[in-house]
Amino acid sequence: MSTPRPDFLAALAGRNDGPPPLWMMRQAGRTLASYRKLREGTDFLTFCKTPELAAEATLLPVRELGVDAAILFADILLPAEALGLELHFEEGVGPVTSPPVRSAADAAQLQRRDVAETCDYLAGVIRRVRAGLPEGVPLIGFAPSPWTLAAYLVEGRARKGFPALKTFTYADPAGFAAFLDLLTDTLCAYGQLQVEAGVQAFQIFDTWAELLPPPLFYELVLPRVQRLADAIDVPVIYFAKGTAAFFEQLCPLRVAALGCDWTIDIAEARQRCSGKALQGNLDPTVLYAPAEAIQRETWAMLDKMQGDRAYVVNLGHGLAPDIPESHVHAFVEAVRSWTPDHE
């Protein structure tokens, strides 16, 4: 390319004067035919732990879609193994951990392991990715928030309404808070391992933030997200799904950026939170629609953030696996072809 690449890290730092940088949550995954081919014959956990394969999966969207940042290919539940839990994947279910941690007594039984040792394959993936990335494309590491990790570990898998999680939360508030503290310790080490190996930014995924009423979210989640973010020595993005109702409460967090899901208007998010980068937030289901609609909706979003020096283009949630690959290209094309004076 003759034009310089949009600068993701500059946007996180609030000093981007060029066009907005772009990446997509779940960009490294099933939407790409090349990824599905790469996965053939390898089970998911082995794939994640094989540096050549996971690094290649991380690089594919940079190469094929031309996004401005790579995100580490990994499963959100890999840190479960550092807590001594068994992790496997079930077709049609997703990640399953066992045994479930349903009480303070269960949590006391956890056999914690050295995180850097248990997850050392990640360092191998990260070093390979860094070596393979083009100039100016940073690598994002990631982890679940302590709450979202707890959601899976208590339930054992994603389950509608997360009844076991909520039972533990409400039935034993002190025991549950202590469990979250323990998870935060592990996640701090998990994040530090990634930073030491070379990730240049870090996203904390709080997919299940939406399960909590606001007062509990403030009390249980935010302080632990802060502790995790403070342990990470690169710019941190916090993406908490379903928190649009109290978005301004996230603003005091000491993180570089907040991810926005599609249930908040991005212009309103900016009004409610200045002094911090924002990332998002196209309704990911827009990508089911034809290219014309994708361009219309993408441009409408970009118009709203025109001239914002602290804005990263993304979807409001992960790319669904059944989005046609050509539609993902149409989204990228819409972002690249947008100009402040398009009409």
Added chain:
Amino acid sequence: MSTPRPDFLAALAGRNDGPPPLWMMRQAGRTLASYRKLREGTDFLTFCKTPELAAEATLLPVRELGVDAAILFADILLPAEALGLELHFEEGVGPVTSPPVRSAADAAQLQRRDVAETCDYLAGVIRRVRAGLPEGVPLIGFAPSPWTLAAYLVEGRARKGFPALKTFTYADPAGFAAFLDLLTDTLCAYGQLQVEAGVQAFQIFDTWAELLPPPLFYELVLPRVQRLADAIDVPVIYFAKGTAAFFEQLCPLRVAALGCDWTIDIAEARQRCSGKALQGNLDPTVLYAPAEAIQRETWAMLDKMQGDRAYVVNLGHGLAPDIPESHVHAFVEAVRSWTPDHE
């Protein structure tokens, strides 16, 4: 009882001076052993259409739990039959309609029927319930919002992310809006049928409001909810799940009350919307926890709404079928035992 029953209709009208009235979304359903017994040997659709059975299911929670309002036992998709669609229930899936309405061309093929005639069994249910209800316990009718009805009819069933629905929404905005108008016509007739048969309040369920970005929600959903509410000649409650981020935008609606899900703090909801009754909003998963936790969380909610003359106690979403029946009683007990000066 020697004390008078809390007055649901007075609360909807903003003039309740007694303790707050209580009912629960999905109170008439699988949580009650008596309901499961009543259902034995009858398929769900036949059950809904048999006035003796559906009326008995409506009355059970009033009799057994002592709630202050009954809600019509019916499936949210019954109006689909008035649009000429086939409706059945699949184990583990829920209601399924066919054929799916995926485009304006599909919508043009709909064979609309006379609503009062197609759904005349509802009049039979309503009359029986009214005859069986104790003095002072009103009957609530209900319908889906046009958007939520569209969600099911386009997809054919609840499906994660509702890809077909969103494709129609984004790919053909004008055709989709016309489809919503058609659904609104049917729902107006569906609501009027219930009012004529004797319901004394009416709730519009917008379960899938959460799927839309705010600008589309304002444009597509709110005007049609208003048209539906205007057609209903009893106090209307609008429950739109996942709209806490822009709750104040619901406030101008000409309805008696707004239902709140558990993702908004009820005290904040009151600050953001005065001059209207509020209903809700205990996290329904609190009911998985032991009685002590149920009381603690329920009392915390009631403390916040103390003295509010326009407040109806409810959950923030429907009662899950696997909540132990004794926990539902614990919730009712917590509401009844609360006093403004409990500490």
